[in-house]
Amino acid sequence: xxxxxxxxxITPLLxxxxxxxxxxxxxxxTYNAADSIIVGKFVGxxxxxxxxxxxxxxxxxxxxxxxxxxxxxxA
Numbered sequence: 612x613x614x615x616x617x618x619x620x621i622t623p624l625l626x627x628x629x630x631x632x633x634x635x636x637x638x639x640x641t642y643n644a645a646d647s648i649i650v651g652k653f654v655g656x657x658x659x660x661x662x663x664x665x666x667x668x669x670x671x672x673x674x675x676x677x678x679x680x681x682x683x684x685x686a
Contacts, residue, residue: 616628639670639673643662643666643669646662647659647662647663647666650662
């Protein structure tokens, strides 16, 4: 499904565009918080440090991989 975002009022278009992005980020933050809690409680300090180090890398890797998966479909 395609939607023309070049015409009409910008506020509803912008809100409809950003809602999935915000929800995806909230789910990612919840996953990372739960992962840190579980690893910190049951595995130990070194594993928690590894999870804390990997969090920014995964935050960058997810949008990059999404871009590489969807870019070839745009023609």
